[in-house]
Amino acid sequence: MTPSALKDELRARAASYGFEAFGVTTPDAVVAAGARLLEALALGRHGSMAWLEDRAQWRADPRALWPEARSVVLLGLNYGPDHDPRAALERASHAAISVYAQGDDYHDLIKGRLKQVAGALASAGHAAKVFVDTAPVMEKPLAAAAGLGWQGKHTNLVSRAHGSWLFLGAIFTTAELPPDEAETDRCGSCRACLDACPTDAFPAPYQLDARRCVSYLTIEHAGPIPRELRPKLGNRIYGCDDCLAACPWNKFAETGREMRLAARDALRTPELRRLAALDDAGFRALFAKSAVKRIGRDRFVRNVAIAIGNSGDASLAEALGPLLDDPSPVVRGASVWAIARLAPPATLAPLAARRLAAETDGDVRAEWRAALDQEAA
Template sequence: MAQLRQWATTLGFSQIGVADVDLSSAEPGLMAWLARGFHGEMRYMASHGLKRARPAELVPGTVRVITARMDYLPASVAAEGWQAVEWARLQRPDAAAVSMYARGRDYHKVLRARLQKLADQLAALIGPLGYRVFTDSAPVLEVELASRSGVGWRGKHTLLLSREAGSTFFLGEIYVDVPLPLTEPVTAHCGACRSCMDMCPTQAIVGERQVDARRCISYLTIEHDGPIPAELRPLMGNRIYGCDDCQLACPWNKFAQRARVPDFDVRPALNDPTLLQLWRWDEATFLRLTEGSPIRRIGHARWQRNIAVAMGNALAAWRDRVLTADEASLRAQMVQALQAWLAAPTVTGEAQAQVAEHVHWALAQQHAPQ
């Protein structure tokens, strides 16, 4: 394991562990979560069923799972006080809040390639072995495996937590058919803290380690392809892709670590953008500036849907108070931009009607409810 850890560090991973494949004790919780419909429209969660908790069914012959974490805070983020910077962005109605993990390169591509290299090095060391690598790309209970291998513990927000790194990291796995020595799990250290639960804007954390995805802003802005429920729109603020609030509220994230690889550096186009700047992207610009980014997979129409909601919330925030000259100008520009879209939509087909509905909703927010 010492040699494997050294190779992992060289590849940019911060920690690895080894878990057994018997996850039977996690099966009742998984099935109860699905039964309550908390997976929303992520139908693949239900279709895979218990295969998610049975690694040897997903990859026959698997007897161990190597788990790995890779920190993702960009190098440009302040070493201290990064959470305060992010909170401040959420208080600026005209700012566009994109989840920290999505401001650089798609983590799927980064981790998968490096996990493959790590597996190849292991094979060269111990001889031929069967393996497959995964990064949030298959029915895998990532947090369960990582917690059993000692990489961290499951927080009340369901994310993995580490005393050394908080929760700002990605997870990846290598399923192997050799009985590598197991690493010991660690104890949980959340105690009575409820910061993540209390801070969730939509109260999606419905119980300790229980998230109703249907209320989660990350789900609504990324996974959900239909209209965003009207009652949840005002709670989304200026969050247009993902949501970091539960991580920003977590005391352990004062220990969050900077990325060891440059892939997660912030792209210039996503370095503190405004809603108006991103709204003005046409589809060609969206595709060009999100190439190799996790954002690209939601498509231009869903991107505009999300921004329209955020602009509606900005108009609502400015509705009932005296504005500065800059705020009044921004308000006028937003209204004009939304009206211009209705006059000349930038998406077509079924998506056009959906985006238009959110644009009409946004424009209505400049007026007090009747």
């Protein structure tokens, strides 16, 4: 089979497995992106994500990850929502969960399908390795080089056909396939994504400081969320779609067709009160097969407590009561901050004084002292 014929076979097989975007590039196509990554790491913009540093050279140069690779096949699966995800932000007593996490975990779905597509390479006598967001691979720059779209000013991939809503997967192969042309950056003077960010996480166009990003804070960051950023999270308890949803190219996007990725009714805008009551077993049951499960119950309930504090709904303060005794210090600390925003002033000071005397964790004690200082002011 000629390289062109093999590429056509891969494209057809990818379409049969539901992939709506396809392109090929070479392993040396993202050298510039690798340099930008190293610069961001030097500035500390990756926050606590040490795994970005650990294999930075592999990310910067795919040839270091697998020297035998001659081509990289990039595939995209549309997960366009059937609603505007920003509508959830208007329901302060309910939670906003990022669109990609409202259905089944895309990692499991896409990896299996990539292996099926890669079967065409094995049949033709070529080796292949598949990657879905869990290896040191820079999928977005590779996808741009393969013509699937371009990296917008928010650093995410933008597609003319699918807007912001593409899951990406990569197949590295020893086959030498004809590469596609890179897509042109079509952002122009638009800055809608930058202006939409609730935490000002973009120091400049095409640059992201993860330490201020809602997705990083609610998913990757394990400790207490910085106090100055908590009010900006609103009711976002897992990820954020604001910069994605703001992109004008979404006018061409269509609703995703893969039912396993479709939003479950229970995860569209669940009540914060119900989420605050989740124990570990309840958390695992509710988020079975969901990407949300990866952060664990404690980090998740920390986020819920902050959202309750941002709700302005004093009736939700009672949902925080049990969390003040939670075994997890990060849950207790977030709940202290939240209850200080909702509790009647007459009850806050004596409650804070009693709890401060009994608390042993330093971070939680600091939250109670801040609550007392707030009351005194």
